[in-house]
Amino acid sequence: MTNGSVPxxxxxxxxxxxxWAKKRFLPRKAGHSAGSEVFRRIACYCRDIxxxxxxxxAFSTENWKxxxxxxxxIFSLLDKYLDEVQATMLNDxxxxxxxxNLSHFPSGMxxxxxxxxxxxxxYPSGVCQVNxxxxxxxxxEIVRAAESILKNPPEILDENSFAQRLDTKGIPCPDLLIRPxxxxxxxxxxxxxxxxxxxxxxxxxxxxxxxxxxxxxxAEYNKRKRRFGGV
Ligand code: IPE
Ligand code: IPE
Ligand code: MG
Numbered sequence: 001m002t003n004g005s006v007p008x009x010x011x012x013x014x015x016x017x018x019x020w021a022k023k024r025f026l027p028r029k030a031g032h033s034a035g036s037e038v039f040r041r042i043a044c045y046c047r048d049i050x051x052x053x054x055x056x057x058a059f060s061t062e063n064w065k066x067x068x069x070x071x072x073x074i075f076s077l078l079d080k081y082l083d084e085v086q087a088t089m090l091n092d093x094x095x096x097x098x099x100x101n102l103s104h105f106p107s108g109m110x111x112x113x114x115x116x117x118x119x120x121x122x123y124p125s126g127v128c129q130v131n132x133x134x135x136x137x138x139x140x141e142i143v144r145a146a147e148s149i150l151k152n153p154p155e156i157l158d159e160n161s162f163a164q165r166l167d168t169k170g171i172p173c174p175d176l177l178i179r180p181x182x183x184x185x186x187x188x189x190x191x192x193x194x195x196x197x198x199x200x201x202x203x204x205x206x207x208x209x210x211x212x213x214x215x216x217x218x219a220e221y222n223k224r225k226r227r228f229g230g231v
Contacts, residue, residue: 004222007175009053010046010214011197013189014039015181016205023205029073034207036077045211047094047128053171054130057189061101061137075109078134082112086119095120095129099167100136101144131171138191141167168193176221178214180206198224 014035021031039056046054059074085096097120098113105113120129145165154161163169173193179185182203186194200217202209 004219006050006218007221008051009055009172009174009176010051011055011057011174011177011190011194012042013057013177013179013181013187014206015057015179015183015187017207019181020205020207028070031205031207032070032074032077036081038207038209041211042209042214043094043128043130044092045214046130047092050128052126052128053174054128055099055133055168055171055174055190056131057133057136057187059100059134059136060188061135061140062188078132079109079112082109082116085116086112089116089119093127095123095127097129097131099131099133099141101140102135105135129171131168133167133189136167137188138186139188142192163192166192173197176200176217178202178217180204180209180213196226196228198226 017031017035018028019031020034021028024030039058043054058078063074064071085092089096096116098116102110102113123129144167145162148165149157149162154164168190173195174190174197176199177190177194177197178200180202182201182205184201190197198221200220202213202217204213
């Protein structure tokens with residue numbers, strides 16, 4: 001367990017699956033499969049320690065550049081997770097939401113996502129919510145928000161009313177963002193929402209990430225002094 005306060009919202013760029021597989025002379029898809037298991041474990045850990053929101057980056061708007069068989073594997077893992085989540089959600093005590101541009105997904109997958117969202121709507125507030133970002137890009141999200149505003153302008157356009165049109169509507173901004181995999185960049189994740197987020201980068205590849213590593217990130221977060229522009 002962790003000492004100090006637990007961040008309300010943790011965001012994770014789940015990176016390093018391909019390199020993890022390569023190191024083991026395995027196909028990249030083996031890395032995605034191992035990464036998806038780690039995601040399940042970390043989500044349970046977050047729920048158990050009292051994190052209210054966990055937002056993970058699973059597939060970016062730029063990841064369509066990858067070979068089709070890799071894309072197919074990622075979506076098949078996602079589909080498997082959707083089935084599992086519908087069957088076990090009520091026992092797991094975690095609400096699940098999908099963020100990103102979901103409008104062009106196959107209708108079967110959209111139905112499953114809608115069903116998971118309906119089940120999540122039934123949860124009392126305060127339960128841990130896991131947000132999975134698929135076909136998500138921070139820029140795309142901002143453009144879609146701007147489109148929605150053009151179609152149906154709010155009475156007053158300010159930061160609050162703009163944020164109401166983002167996929168993260170109603171979700172507080174992340175307190176801590178973790179990027180495993182060894183790269184020091186954001187790769188188009190939550191561009192609007194990370195204005196005052198604390199960053200934690202680690203070389204550990206996502207499939208090697210653990211509860212212990214998350215506790216380490218939280219301990220580091222607790223050493224930070226957040227000023228939000230003040231003194
Ligand atoms: C992250 O792992 C998963 C996705 C982007 C879908 P990568 O597949 O990017 O793994 P590396 O960065 O190539 O090791
Ligand atoms: C970010 O990882 C996207 C996800 C983890 C889903 P990438 O592997 O796509 O990022 P880059 O290409 O190294 O910036
Ligand atoms: Mg990567």
